[in-house]
């Protein structure tokens with residue numbers, strides 16, 4: 032019995048973000064300028080040191096893998112050393128890994144090996160200075176691909192040694208397209224407005240979109256908009272609008288109750304709530320332009336206080352109280 036039951040369970044171990052990761056540079060979605068330049072490297076089978084900068088889930092790691100694969104073929108892994116700067120507390124460990132790796136010749140007659148250093152902006156500027164010397168020392172045999180969220184956190188001498196690539200958040204339409212594509216390959220049934228919801232919560236981050244899709248697909252056979260919002264710690268736009276409307280029409284206590292229901296139902300922390308509210312604020316057409324401007328400033332203030340450790344309940348109550356006084 033047990034054995035049979037196990038055969039019926041669909042293996043959930045494989046992550047769709049990995050399974051559907053583009054394998055060559057040309058399969059990368061969006062990032063048109065980036066992809067164009069990388070394709071030239073693929074064709075010439077060589078490239079300089081590279082710096083990939085941009086927000087999470089936009090294809091930086093994917094591009095590093097795909098490019099290496101394009102240049103070295105199926106055996107690319109033997110010519111690739113992957114490291115995460117935030118795991119390597121001491122630069123010494125990066126140095127010794129690079130040294131070890133660079134000692135042997137590149138596999139399959141390739142001219143160089145590739146070192147991919149993720150989250151390079153986690154290194155202090157002193158450590159980056161030492162990294163720069165390592166890059167110079169091994170430049171003959173190794174190319175570095177550095178990835179970071181902000182290129183401004185990378186010291187100038189490293190930036191000037193790299194070709195810099197800026198990755199943008201994917202557009203709503205690009206995220207939507209990839210969700211629909213993966214959903215159809217995985218044979219999941221999904222409503223059109225659920226695809227919209229996934230693209231909405233993703234905010235240009237494809238990792239987030241595909242993870243939320245897989246989580247929803249594991250729970251229900253047919254994915255609806257409600258399911259997406261309930262499983263992704265995101266309140267749907269209309270719920271946030273209803274809170275603002277309650278502030279305007281019903282006053283403090285009803286609005287405060289609504290906020291509490293929202294936090295409970297969607298499992299939001301105070302800062303999640305403020306950020307989601309901010310995103311929906313400008314589309315609330317029942318608020319005047321000047322009210323929106325004042326509320327923006329107010330939300331920035333409360334967000335800051337929360338991040339700095341202000342008590343959540345009192346900060347959110349203060350927010351509601353202020354909003355009520357602004358909009359009534």
Ligand SMILES: Nc1ncnc2c1ncn2[C@@H]1O[C@H](COP(=O)(O)OP(=O)(O)O)[C@@H](O)[C@H]1O
Nearest residue numbers: 048052059060087088089090091092093237238
């Ligand atoms: N531009 C893109 N095109 C196609 N898939 C993408 C793209 N960006 C991200 N993804 C998907 O999201 C996952 C995470 O992307 P990744 O490249 O690791 O992001 P990061 O920019 O944080 O390094 C990938 O495995 C892939 O499935």
Ligand SMILES: [Mg+2]
Nearest residue numbers: 091092149178
């Ligand atoms: Mg990455």
